Amino acid sequence: MRNEEGVCLVTGGAGARIGHGVSTMVAARGLHVVIGDTDGGATQQLATRLRASGHRADAVDLDVCDPDSIERALSEIRGRIGTVRSLVNSAGTGLELPAADVSTPQFDRIMAVNVRGSWLCARAVLPGMIDAGGGSIVNIGSVHKAGASQGYSAYAASKAALVGLTRGIACDYGRQFVRCNIVHPGAVVSPEQLAEDYRTGATPSHRRFLAERQMMPRPVTPADIGKVVGFLLSDDALSMTGSEVWADAGTSAMLFDHRSPEWSMEAGAAAT
């Protein structure tokens, strides 16, 4: 499939961080991007902005938890725009609570959006991709799949499950030339957040903490993630399927940073 062929559906595409980055970069690569999100206002706004920049972009109402909503969105896309040949499952939700404090509805919600929603959307677009001779799906995972972090058990479980889904789809449909890969972003900082840091001259401590866990002292931006996703969707990545791609400035590959000022053998010994 050539880059400019077909339609690319980006779920959660109105999201201020990764959704924006992916929708913008995919449109810039020449695909017709359809932004699907529960946030109708933001979805329309982004599509209008992309069209004003000369890109092909549309918006649809989409709730990835609801099979009827997905079917409605897809029949609108098929009727008005064309066959979905690329899908980016970016709709996601998070939660920061110790495992024993997570309620059953909270756990179910994370799984419903992050895992079931990605599966439902893939299931809905796969027949069209197969009929058209192939396609590409990119799921958005997380660096939380690489290692544990306090309060993220439910979120990490959902992203680990998404890796299984990614490999399963890649395996089931490789013979029909449908590729499926997963990108694990690190801590993504939006241009607005960066501008605020510059304006106030202070980086919030949680962001400084995250940055210190990167090999490279550079924020991972929504555009960075969009470029990696755009590459995976394109023919430049024809040999890639079932792959996990880390877009995290090295966080997942780093065990320790011995230069960290917080690291102190004396403090550790004193605590025992």
Ligand SMILES: NC(=O)c1ccc[n+]([C@@H]2O[C@H](COP(=O)([O-])OP(=O)(O)OC[C@H]3O[C@@H](n4cnc5c(N)ncnc54)[C@H](O)[C@@H]3O)[C@@H](O)[C@H]2O)c1
């Ligand atoms: N921001 C980060 O640092 C980061 C890091 C790693 C992974 N991720 C993952 O990237 C993806 C996007 O995250 P983000 O931080 O940019 O989030 P965001 O909150 O900016 O955007 C998420 C979007 O998903 C939409 N959404 C939520 N539930 C939906 C549903 N049921 N149906 C359709 N749309 C729905 C929201 O309306 C929102 O626009 C998520 O899967 C998240 O887990 C984010």
